Amino acid sequence: MDFHADIVHVHDWQTALAPAYLKRWHWNDEVLGNAASVLTIHNAAYQGRYGSECWPYVGLGWELFNGGAFEDYGATNFLKGGIVFADAVNTVSPTYASEIRTAELGYGMAPYLNNKGDSFWGIVNGVDYDEWNPAVDKLLPRAIRPPTCLARALTRSVAAAHG
Numbered sequence: 210m211d212f213h214a215d216i217v218h219v220h221d222w223q224t225a226l227a228p229a230y231l232k233r234w235h236w237n238d239e240v241l242g243n244a245a246s247v248l249t250i251h252n253a254a255y256q257g258r259y260g261s262e263c264w265p266y267v268g269l270g271w272e273l274f275n276g277g278a279f280e281d282y283g284a285t286n287f288l289k290g291g292i293v294f295a296d297a298v299n300t301v302s303p304t305y306a307s308e309i310r311t312a313e314l315g316y317g318m319a320p321y322l323n324n325k326g327d328s329f330w331g332i333v334n335g336v337d338y339d340e341w342n343p344a345v346d347k348l349l350p351r352a353i354r355p356p357t358c359l360a361r362a363l364t365r366s367v368a369a370a371h372g
Contacts, residue, residue: 211364214240214243215243215244215245216247217241217247219249219291220248221251221255221288222255224255224291225288225291226291227246227291228246228248229291231244231246231271231294233269244251245297246296246297247295247299248291248297248298248299249298249300250292250298250299250300250301251301253288253300253309255288256289256316256318257287257288258285259284259287261274262287264279264364265278266279273324288318289318292322297325297328298328299329299331300330300331300332301332301334302331302332304334306322310323310329319323348368
């Protein structure tokens with residue numbers, strides 16, 4: 210296979226184990242070995258907290274649980290582990306990033322997010338039309354002017370044929 214991943218991008222607690230698996234199991238892998246991991250948090254309140262009895266099924270050593278990346282007051286916390294292991298963490302806006310860095314609004318994740326330093330930031334959802342405007346982009350096969358569903362469908366079909 211002639212494919213090498215540059216980035217593995219995961220979202221929320223449901224996929225937050227992936228950065229740990231990358232570092233523990235796939236560090237020497239031909240496809241995933243050099244990939245950086247990015248975790249996007251949409252809502253820090255949803256953390257994937259389960260009893261410690263689930264930990265053996267995760268397949269990672271107890272050293273990552275006992276006082277480690279995934280342990281949270283005796284429970285398993287998948288979001289916490291994802292934050293610790295991800296190379297970078299982002300969220301849905303700069304404002305939300307600032308909010309969840311605080312003890313009041315971070316749902317217990319603030320210390321781990323603050324430890325990320327500049328590797329944690331917020332990205333505004335949507336498109337900045339001053340930065341990129343699909344109505345005038347010469348690289349698109351056809352201009353997209355909302356709500357042009359036909360143009361979107363044509364662009365998707367061209368992208369699928371070339372991609």
